[in-house]
Amino acid sequence: MSESSRQRLLDDAEVYALHATTDAERRDIEAERTRVDDTARAQFDILVSEIHETLALAVAVDATPAPDRLRQVVLDRVASSDQEPTVRELPPNVTPLHRHRQPRSKSWRYSMVSAAAAVIVAVGGVVVVTQTMGNDPQPSQADQIVAAPDARRATAEFPGGGSATVSYSLSQNAVVVTLDGVSQPPPGRAYQMWFVDGSPRSAGVMTDEQITSESGTVVDGLGASTNFAFSLEPAGGSAQPTEVLTMLTLGA
Incomplete structure (x- = not known):
């Protein structure tokens, strides 16, 4: 399917x-x-x-x-x-x-x-x-980010196949990260996310579930970042990116 x-x-x-x-x-x-x-x-x-x-x-x-x-x-x-x-x-x-x-x-x-x-x-x-009137619960944080009036989206290819999509909103100060067709990292390695505005700032290490999640991963703290990057790091992550895989430009 x-x-x-x-x-x-x-x-x-x-x-x-x-x-x-x-x-x-x-x-x-x-x-x-x-x-x-x-x-x-x-x-x-x-x-x-x-x-x-x-x-x-x-x-x-x-x-x-x-x-x-x-x-x-x-x-x-x-x-x-x-x-x-x-x-x-x-x-x-x-x-x-x-x-x-x-x-x-x-x-x-x-x-x-x-x-x-x-x-x-x-x-x-x-x-x-x-x-x-319906009585359904409020949309999730990911839905609110995607539906925000100032929401935008950037997509980039991943080395080895697949793509990364970042939906972001300055008013929500957060992004929603979705990977499509991206394989799991090699054993002992992990994908790490980075907010970039001058020096990189870690946005967290992706779990196996987040890599395959269809609903996306919410990351707070967008701030004034102008780029969002993915790197391949040792399991547990690094203080600074060592092997950058791809970087997405976040427009104003």
Whole structure:
């Protein structure tokens, strides 16, 4: 299973949970779910379940009974409606919402689930709108950094294959480091991170888990750094970099 397939499935979780797809798109998502590994499938199912639970809780908290007259009008309309199909062929100048989506960061996922959810029910011309608020926890520190108004990102190739991406925010005074396709260091060695503004300042030694982490590693203390570097050091790190592998330029 490729990383792009896994990420594409997770990006599809929101529109799938909200039924914001055509029948064909929904079948494609379900087929993709059967092709990914067990971990990705479980992550997808958890995301869909969390969205359903959040919306259900929001509706339960703010729900109020419909006035008797409105309820009777809706029931009468249902009884007399021809029940036309709700999915119709789209005009040639309209494309489904699903096709407009681009890969999104997790911050989008948090903001969508925790934002106000508008549930619109239309029956025979009668429209009832219920607006509720979700109760999800606040985004993680990594999500806040990536979603900050002044957030920027720099990427550089790693010697031997793979790349390093640093998302950073001056207002958050922190960076999020993500490695993609980078192999583990040789035995007895470690990757060490450095803030660079004049003399290098250690940002910590990466663990094996951080090297392969998909959510990224948060490092505080960006300060006035203009570069971020990676070096190969003895296990435990060094006071100063001895073998610099790659360096990323951090714009203002």
